Amino acid sequence: MIQGSTEWLAARAGKFTASRFADLMATTKSGPSASRQNLIVAVALERLTGEPEQTFQNDAMKRGTELEPLARGAYEAKTGELVELAAFVIDPGWPSVGISPDGLLGDDGLVEFKCPASQAKHLAALRDGAHAREYRWQVQGQMWITRRQWCDVVSFDPRFPDGLQLAITRVERDEKAIDQLKQAVTAADAEVAAIVQDMKNMRSAA
Template sequence: MIQIFDCEQGSADWFACRAGIPTASKFATVMAKGEGKTRSKYMRQLAGEIITGEPMESFTNGHMDRGKTLEDEARETYAFIHDADIRRVGFIRNGDKGASPDSLVGDEGGLEIKTALPDIQIERLVSGKLPPEHKAQVQGNIWISGREWWDFVSYWPKLPMLTVRVFRDDIYIANMSAEIDAFNAELAELVERIRNCDRRGEVLRNQLVQSVLAG
């Protein structure tokens, strides 16, 4: 079931919505066969959220704050150029997975905005294609939201804006779904293993207390 949460991204409510589940921005990490350590670290982070009820540590800096400002500029520019009906949402949850879209567009689409330094923006403009490192996130957004297409926007002030429309790739999404299911199964096993450690520790503590009282 698709659930849409109209909370501010980065807020306490947003962290609560996404706690303990893989999200589209990390789907590439989940699917990366040659990045076992990165995948394992992400799994441990989610396990920590589930067990402690606390979100992964997050921080902001000047670069990130500027990125948010540029994202707003790109969104407004996109809406003006395409005369698009855009809707900002906080989080979309679909079962045990989710996504934080930059915007929903009309009834069938969505928007993913990336700001890029001039050299990267020029490289993307020359290519005119979706950068492969963002494919998992964009297709993940389509999958999670149940929509048909997603516009990838790359932006930097004083340079042309790149917009690439990406349509649903059902074969890719089927493979992604299998990978996410496997990841979630491993995550559940890890959480249970850690909780069992805690239960065994509690038993030992109780036995020690009983021994002291009896002595």
Template sequence: MIKCKSPAWYTARIGKFTASNFGKIMSIPSNKNVVFSKTALNTIEKAAAQLYYNDYFEKGDNEASTWGQDNEVKALNEFCKRTGFRFEDAGFIQSAEIEDIGCTPDAYILDESTSEKLIAEVKCPFSSNNHKLYSRKISSKETLKEISPYYYWQTQGEMLVTGANNCYFISYDPRIKTDKNIHFVKIIKDEKAILFLQNKLKMAIEIRNKILKDFMVGVKMPKPLNKYW
């Protein structure tokens, strides 16, 4: 298993499109006559630059991301306490179908009552208001997409890469001292959405490869990796 944040994890991600960035690839462009938004094109060029430099850069953790990491296992333990399920680490997974994409689900979920392959995506919002919003508004894949397209494409993308049947979206806030501290929804795999995502990712890979070729022959030079957003 390639453990999250390990040196091997960073190496495995070089040049790949990962589920945490699928929302950027799928973001809707302001110009309706183009396929990819400026955010998507930045993500695509960044992947090409990673291959050019053979390196991976990630901005340092901030207070919000540290909070999320510190509470992720607590969230999974609480989820399992409520459901009777178990969880195990997943690590980085490379797609068997499209080798240039991958993901790091927060966990595999083990439900002994079903043969379904299940994963989990955990969010521990730094703002309690966000947790309360997710708890009120997210109850299905449709409402997840409405409230957070970014998380929708992340969960669908993780199911694409892993072959999971469903993904539990979990929001957790330990500052809430009642049973409202956790909210979880079983997000159903959307085959039409996954096919759409696959096609966009294949186009993104083609563009990445063209940009990399331009970098290699000097037609265009990449920015330093820390200059991509």
């Protein structure tokens, strides 16, 4: 299964995926954010229709897709690690969750590649690992489902001079954060199920 393929999109439909965990965990001063509610509605619609949500791929997303193979090669050359590709991973204990890590490393590690359009973002990644904090929930969610112990979060920008094109920050598994994710998924999944059941009841009554 190839990431981005029709098969991959179908496998993800109706599931909470790691790339949307930040939306799931987002809050405001008054409570859960609008992005959380939007995610719940999107997942409910996918379960009702059986079809993946139609998403728009902007230029920044296309850039990331195009540069990821170069980022992977640069990472392998720098670290000596061999990245094993993994398209989609699920845990039978959490059937409502699915993740697409950029790569597996040995028995315990993961790698996540980011190729920001903004050079300022890559600079921040080089200076203090800002990219690892920005994608915290995605990375912890991937470690949760794959049962891995660490993840190298990599920012790659070939526009920078040699020696500055890669920013690698290793993030360790955080059980407290993973417990928070589990609780959030459980609550959101119940909300999705309620929406789906309401729609089924309306259909039966029609």
